[in-house]
Amino acid sequence: MNNNLQIRMKIAKYRDVFLRRQVRVILMKIWPLSILIDRYYQAKFSTKNWQKINKHAQTLWLQNPPKLSLSQHSVINDLRDKGVHQTSINNFIIDNFDFEELNKDVNNLFLSNRIQKQIKKRCSYYAGKWYVIRAFGFKQQVNIPTSLVNLLLNEKIIDTVNGYLGLCSRLVYCDIWHNIPRYDDEPMLDSELWHRDHEDRRLFKLILYLSDVDQSNGPLEYVCGTQPGGDRERLYSDNPPNCSYVLEEDIRDKVSSRHFYKCIGNSGTLIFFDARGIHRGGRAISSARKVVVATYATDASIDNSTKYKLAEPERIHELSKPAKYAIRA
Numbered sequence: 001m002n003n004n005l006q007i008r009m010k011i012a013k014y015r016d017v018f019l020r021r022q023v024r025v026i027l028m029k030i031w032p033l034s035i036l037i038d039r040y041y042q043a044k045f046s047t048k049n050w051q052k053i054n055k056h057a058q059t060l061w062l063q064n065p066p067k068l069s070l071s072q073h074s075v076i077n078d079l080r081d082k083g084v085h086q087t088s089i090n091n092f093i094i095d096n097f098d099f100e101e102l103n104k105d106v107n108n109l110f111l112s113n114r115i116q117k118q119i120k121k122r123c124s125y126y127a128g129k130w131y132v133i134r135a136f137g138f139k140q141q142v143n144i145p146t147s148l149v150n151l152l153l154n155e156k157i158i159d160t161v162n163g164y165l166g167l168c169s170r171l172v173y174c175d176i177w178h179n180i181p182r183y184d185d186e187p188m189l190d191s192e193l194w195h196r197d198h199e200d201r202r203l204f205k206l207i208l209y210l211s212d213v214d215q216s217n218g219p220l221e222y223v224c225g226t227q228p229g230g231d232r233e234r235l236y237s238d239n240p241p242n243c244s245y246v247l248e249e250d251i252r253d254k255v256s257s258r259h260f261y262k263c264i265g266n267s268g269t270l271i272f273f274d275a276r277g278i279h280r281g282g283r284a285i286s287s288a289r290k291v292v293v294a295t296y297a298t299d300a301s302i303d304n305s306t307k308y309k310l311a312e313p314e315r316i317h318e319l320s321k322p323a324k325y326a327i328r329a
């Protein structure tokens, strides 16, 4: 690894625009503050308090439980059983969603100077994952194009998410990622390593591939059964907001190879997964990988104050009630 890259990685580590998270991470390292903060989160994420925080969202959902189709049930059953479900835009039909339109919008977004500069420099403006170039970024720079709204806030998607979580969820994160190709000798970091996401007790994630993804350009991988309620839920488990990373050799030692699932698929592959289970992905070596990423969490989630703006704000009136709830509209 050259010096330039080492310096870049160090800067990226400390330059995080997501200030609140950074402050929390630092405070959590300072004794005795760390103990107090830990106690606070332990209490917040205890079953009882978490349910209390989510009482309203749960009641809202119970008042109007949607009638789910077979394909929606199949996603929910797979997530309960394995933690991951792979399908495609052609199989999981989403009304009003136009995949070509989304691709056009994404291509336009990525033509901007801001993005092209980052790709050329091989370094994202944002900390941590310096190899992921984001269309929106943490402080949303761009309004969400309608083609993406038609996917992420679509009734069928939101009902599936809420059906799995058992409450009205919040869209706490969405973006389009361009994973720049990595050199083999660059160390694995962040979500290239096995981990559980840490923002909440329950998390539903959606990934849509916008490029063909094979073995060599960063498929999402999942250790089946490690999601909450799964057969292997306690394996390297932790409590939010702590984030645990697991070494490859450790996990391979403990879990039989038949429980590892790799999401290989062409552009248009749609993946739903419970991000509290152990997963990794995005180490693109042979070519770049472009994906839509969205996280749905609960009212208890940390860092959930992002309020997404729509490129066509009048479209809000056409959204279902649970979709409006998801974006706090």
Ligand SMILES: O=C(O)CCC(=O)C(=O)O
Pocket (backbone or CB within 6 Å): 191, 197, 205, 218, 219, 220, 221, 275, 279, 280, 281, 282, 293
């Ligand atoms: O980039 C990927 O495939 C996985 C990213 C990840 O860990 C996540 O979205 O939680």
Ligand SMILES: [Fe+2]
Pocket (backbone or CB within 6 Å): 191, 195, 196, 197, 275, 279
């Ligand atoms: Fe993750």
